[in-house]
Amino acid sequence: VPACIYGSRGANGVILVTTKSGKEGKLSVSYNTYYSWKKMAKTLETLSATDYVKWQREYALLRGNESKFTSLFGNWQDADLYENAPTNDWQDQVFGRTGNTFNHSLTISGGSDKTKFNMGYAHMNDKAIMLGSSFRRDNLSLKLNHKVNDKVSLDFSMRYANTTVNGAGANESKSEVSSADSRMKNVMIYPMFNFPDLSDSYDPDFQLTNPITSVYDTDRKQNRQTFNMNGSFSWEIFKNFKFKTEFGLDWYYNTDKKYYGPSTYNARTNSSDTEGVHPMAYFADTQRKTFRNTNTVNYNFKDIIKNKDHNLNVLVGEETINKKSSLNDDRLSFFPVSFTASQAWALSSQGTPYSVDKYTNADDNLLSYFGRVNYDFQSKYLISGTFRADGSSKFSKGNRWGYFPSAAVAWRISSEKFMEKTQNWLDDLKIRFSYGTAGNNNIPADQTSPVWSSGSTTWLNQFPSYWTSGIASGQSGSYASNPDLKWETTVTRNVGLDYTLFGGKLTGSIEYYKNTTKDLLIAFPVSGSGYDYQYRNLGKTENKGFEISLTWNIISIANFSHFLRCAGKAAVLPAAAHRVPAQKDPGPAPEFFLPFPALRGAAVCHETGLRSVTAADRAGAVRRSHPVHEVPGLPRRSESHHWCGS
Numbered sequence: 035v036p037a038c039i040y041g042s043r044g045a046n047g048v049i050l051v052t053t054k055s056g057k058e059g060k061l062s063v064s065y066n067t068y069y070s071w072k073k074m075a076k077t078l079e080t081l082s083a084t085d086y087v088k089w090q091r092e093y094a095l096l097r098g099n100e101s102k103f104t105s106l107f108g109n110w111q112d113a114d115l116y117e118n119a120p121t122n123d124w125q126d127q128v129f130g131r132t133g134n135t136f137n138h139s140l141t142i143s144g145g146s147d148k149t150k151f152n153m154g155y156a157h158m159n160d161k162a163i164m165l166g167s168s169f170r171r172d173n174l175s176l177k178l179n180h181k182v183n184d185k186v187s188l189d190f191s192m193r194y195a196n197t198t199v200n201g202a203g204a205n206e207s208k209s210e211v212s213s214a215d216s217r218m219k220n221v222m223i224y225p226m227f228n229f230p231d232l233s234d235s236y237d238p239d240f241q242l243t244n245p246i247t248s249v250y251d252t253d254r255k256q257n258r259q260t261f262n263m264n265g266s267f268s269w270e271i272f273k274n275f276k277f278k279t280e281f282g283l284d285w286y287y288n289t290d291k292k293y294y295g296p297s298t299y300n301a302r303t304n305s306s307d308t309e310g311v312h313p314m315a316y317f318a319d320t321q322r323k324t325f326r327n328t329n330t331v332n333y334n335f336k337d338i339i340k341n342k343d344h345n346l347n348v349l350v351g352e353e354t355i356n357k358k359s360s361l362n363d364d365r366l367s368f369f370p371v372s373f374t375a376s377q378a379w380a381l382s383s384q385g386t387p388y389s390v391d392k393y394t395n396a397d398d399n400l401l402s403y404f405g406r407v408n409y410d411f412q413s414k415y416l417i418s419g420t421f422r423a424d425g426s427s428k429f430s431k432g433n434r435w436g437y438f439p440s441a442a443v444a445w446r447i448s449s450e451k452f453m454e455k456t457q458n459w460l461d462d463l464k465i466r467f468s469y470g471t472a473g474n475n476n477i478p479a480d481q482t483s484p485v486w487s488s489g490s491t492t493w494l495n496q497f498p499s500y501w502t503s504g505i506a507s508g509q510s511g512s513y514a515s516n517p518d519l520k521w522e523t524t525v526t527r528n529v530g531l532d533y534t535l536f537g538g539k540l541t542g543s544i545e546y547y548k549n550t551t552k553d554l555l556i557a558f559p560v561s562g563s564g565y566d567y568q569y570r571n572l573g574k575t576e577n578k579g580f581e582i583s584l585t586w587n588i589i590s591i592a593n594f595s596h597f598l599r600c601a602g603k604a605a606v607l608p609a610a611a612h613r614v615p616a617q618k619d620p621g622p623a624p625e626f627f628l629p630f631p632a633l634r635g636a637a638v639c640h641e642t643g644l645r646s647v648t649a650a651d652r653a654g655a656v657r658r659s660h661p662v663h664e665v666p667g668l669p670r671r672s673e674s675h676h677w678c679g680s
Contacts (some may be wrong), residue, residue: 039621048242049566055143055150055152055177055653057143057144057145057150057367058145058147058150059144059145060144061142061144062141062142062143062144063140063141063142064140064141064142064595065138065140065141066138067136067137067138067139068135068136068137068138068141069134069135069136069657070135071132071133071134071139072133072134072163073130073132073134073163074126074129074130074163076126077125077126077129079106079495080125080127080226081220083116083117083119083121083226084113084114084116084117086116086226087107087113087116088113089109090102090103090106090608091107091113092461094620099134105227105276107309107501107528109229116227119227120228121227122226122227122228123226123228124220124221124222124224124245124401125221125222125244126244127165127245128164128165128217128221128246128249129164129165129204129221130163130634131163131164132163133160133161133162133163133166134160134161135158135159135160135161136157136158136160136471137157137158137159138156138157139154139155139156139157140154140155140156141153141154142154142241142528144665145179146591147374148180148181149178149179149181150178150179150180151176151177151178151179152175152176152177152398153175153176153177153328153640154173154175155172155173155174155175155209156171156172156173157171157172158170158171158172159171162201163200164203164204164249165246165249165498165648166200166249166250166253167200167201167203168198168199168200168201168203168393169197169199169200170197170198171195171196171197171198172195172196172197173193173194173195173353173354174193174194175192175193175194175601176190176191176192176193177189177190177192178190178191179193179594181289182207182511184267184270185270185271186267186268186269186270187240187267187268187554188265188266188267188268189264189265189266189268190263190265191262191263191264191265192261192262192263192264193260193261193262193263194259194260194261194262194650195258195259195260196257196258197256197257197258197259198255198256198257198258198379199255199256199257200251200254200255200617201249201254202217202249202252202253202254202292203217203254204216204217204218205217205218205219206252207502211472213250213473214241214299215243215248215252215297215298217245217248217249217252218346219242220242220243220244220245220248221245223240223242224240224242224243224245225240225242228466234247235247235251235296235297236296236297236298238654241573243296243297243298243344243560244648247295247297248297250295250374250375251293251294251295251297251298251301251313252292252294252295252298253292253293253294253295253375254255254290254291254292254293255288255290255291255375255379255524256288256289256290256291256475257288258286258287259285259286259287259288259289260284260286260287261284261285262282262283262284262285262286263282263283264280264281264282264283265280265281265282266278266279266280266281267279271446271574273337273502274333274334274335274336274337275331275332276331276332276333276335277330277331278329278330278331278332279328279329279330280326280327280328280329281325281326281327281669282324282325282326283323283324283325284322284323284324284326285322285324286320286321286322286323287319287320287321288318288321289317289318289319289323290316290317290318290319290320291314291315291316291318291375292315292318293313293314293315293374293375293379294313294315294316294380295313295375296310296311296312296313296427297311298314299348300314301367303559304367305367305368305369307368308627308656309371310371311376312367312369312370312371313367313370313371313373314364314365314366314368314378314385314388315365315375315379315382315385316363316366316371316581317336317359317362317364317366317382318362318363318364318366319362320359320360320361321359321360321361322357322358322359322360322492323357324355324356324357324358325355325356325361326353326354326355326356326375327354328352328354329349329352329489330349330350330352331349331350331351331407332347332349333347333348333372334346334347335347335348335541338456343411343412343415344409344410344411345408345409345410345411346407346408346409346642347407347408347409348357348405348406348407348408349405349407350404350405350408351403351404351405351540352378352401352402352403352404353400353401353402353404354399354400354401354402355398355399355400355402356397356398356399356400357397357398358395358398359395360391360392360393360397361391361393361395362392362393363389363390363391363393364382364387364389364390364391365379365388365389365390366382366385366387367385367386367388368385368386369384369385370384375474381476381507381565382557383656387609390415394482395429395478395479395480396479396485396580397427397479398426398427398428398479399426399427400424400425400426400427400475401425402422402423402425403422403423404420404421404423405420405421405422406418406419407419407420412449413446413449414445414446414450415443415444415445415446415447415484416442416443416444416445416451417442417443417444417445418442419439419440419441420437420439420440420441420470421437421438421439421440421484422437422438423435423436423437423438424438424475424521426475426521427479428477428479428481428482428519429475429482429519429521430482430517430518431518433518433519433520435477435523436473436520437469437521438471438472438473438481438523439467439470439471440469440470440471441468441469441474441656442466442467442468442469442470443466443467443468444464444465444466444467445463445464445465445551445630446462446463447464447465448460448462448463448464449459453618458665459535459536460533460534460535461534461535461536461537461538462532462533462534463531463532463533463534464528464531464532464533465530465531466529466530466532466533467526467528467529467530468526468528468529469525469526469527469528470525470526471524471526472523472524472526473521473523473524474521474522474523474524474555475521475522475523476517476555477555477569478495478569480527481513481515481516481519481569482515482517482519483517484515485513485515486501487501488500488501489639493564494585506608511567512564512566512567513557513565513566513567513568513569514560514563514564514565514567514568514570515568516569516570518571519555519569519570519571520553521553522551522553522555522571523551523552523553524549524550524551524556525549525550525551525552526547526548526549527547527548527549528545528547528548529542529545529546529547530543530546531544531545532542532547538587538590539586539587540584540587541583541585541587542582542583542584542585542588543582543583544580544581544582545580545581545638546578546579546580546581547576547578547579548574548576548577548582549577550574550575550576551574551575551576552574553571553572553574554572554573555569555571555603556569556570556572556573557569558570558572569629579600580593581601581602582601582602583599583600583601583602584599584600584667585599585600586598586599586600587596606636612644
């Protein structure tokens with residue numbers, strides 16, 4: 035329920051991060067550094083030279099084409115010559131270099147009773163084990179706290195990060211033109227022998243590319259810059275009545291440069307003429323700005339109640355968030371054949387425009403009003419209630435506002451008189467119950483009305499440009515509008531018992547939860563309609579279970595502590611009220627693979643095999659408040675898997 039006060043931004047949970055502040059006293063300077071090396075720990079097992087030749091002959095015989103084997107490997111009677119023939123270990127050449135990481139940071143802090151400061155710089159430079167891959171990051175931070183007087187204080191924080199990533203990785207992403215240029219595939223399948231007639235680039239007979247050429251012909255360079263600035267002004271207007279205003283600015287700028295050399299599928303298909311295959315280059319610039327303003331008033335009624343047994347606190351607030359984003363996506367072809375990646379990126383005028391797209395996304399505006407009331411009697415009986423009204427520009431006028439109440443009660447049993455005899459071993463025992471709702475609007479902007487975009491092509495006779503509906507920046511496929519979209523709502527219910535024993539040595543909790551999410555915002559496939567997807571409010575999910583946690587503080591002395599923490603959760607997913615059809619993944623590059631066991635009744639996003647989870651999946655597919663866990667008694671591995679959340 036505490037997360038409900040954060041609205042849609044806390045629909046999937048809240049993590050509060052408090053950065054370091056300066057301390058009153060002498061100037062403090064801290065410097066940390068480390069250097070590390072890394073090597074490939076284990077390689078994939080491949081055939082020996084002799085076994086490779088045998089396999090090639092068997093394959094040729096199965097195809098009834100032994101002459102092809104003879105033209106490449108010679109007579110089968112001379113196969114023993116390959117036992118000591120020199121071979122290429124492509125895994126070692128592409129992934130076998132010694133990588134290293136250098137990291138160092140500098141922090142300076144200090145201040146007086148009025149002003150405190152903390153500033154830091156951190157640098158990381160990582161050379162990966164893969165050829166052509168590296169990572170570099172620089173962070174700069176500053177935090178200031180100034181107390182004007184007993185009633186007014188000012189806070190300011192700033193953080194800047196600059197990250198550069200070189201290399202395209204081992205595999206192609208789903209957003210690529212084709213998966214044919216996978217570096218890993220070429221490493222594992224490309225012939226190990228240096229045949230005289232084998233191409234150093236793309237070989238049409240094998241339909242493979244030299245692994246070294248494949249790395250450099252699919253080069254990529256990404257640079258991300260983020261700037262975050264926050265400031266607040268607090269004023270105690272009169273006793274126990276405090277006003278606070280906060281301002282925040284987030285600026286994100288990402289440049290993504292891709293190079294497609296003559297060996298790549300993209301260049302062979304879209305950038306070839308009588309002179310041969312020419313390189314291509316892609317330039318994508320993404321910019322996003324977010325402005326936030328929050329105003330709150332907080333009043334403690336202790337001077338009005340004038341009874342120390344009662345404590346009442348009321349908070350009322352308003353919040354405005356505005357997001358603006360744009361994407362420039364330029365693609366050029368027919369660079370000179372000899373151009374490398376760095377030359378194509380530096381001399382873009384030498385290429386021919388293939389497509390030039392500028393996307394300006396609709397503003398994403400959120401206006402919220404919220405309130406919270408906290409009451410306790412002798413710190414023994416506690417009641418808390420919150421209410422939040424969120425208005426989002428992502429929905430039509432009739433569905434724009436969502437209203438999300440929540441409440442919680444708690445009873446500190448250990449404070450009762452009948453528990454006095456347990457005070458020598460029981461420090462705290464509290465039972466609690468909460469019920470709350472939270473909204474989710476995490477879909478792309480402008481899905482309630484048609485979005486038109488212009489494009490250019492060389493594939494249509496007499497029509498060099500065209501207009502299409504439904505394509506927005508960062509999306510794959512076209513999306514039909516839906517004016518009936520509304521807030522997705524999650525209802526959470528929780529009953530728990532918290533305890534602390536033996537002077538704080540043992541702490542833990544036991545709780546039961548039940549979460550229900552309705553009106554799921556899902557990109558639904560609408561093939562045959564002229565569009566690929568349409569966002570709809572579909573289905574209902576529910577998960578419930580028990581969660582137990584235990585922490586044992588083994589040692590706790592000055593400047594040293596050692597503890598053991600255990601936690602477990604058993605969750606079940608009952609049959610959904612409405613089954614949601616399986617979806618085709620519309621997202622960009624896969625980041626990792628997650629196999630999930632299929633659970634009874636969990637029909638959301640059902641698929642067979644391993645699911646490639648992407649950033650777009652987490653941003654828009656299915657939302658839930660608690661993670662999916664195995665049901666005890668079911669097998670750990672299953673033929674069908676599903677993905678069900680953010």
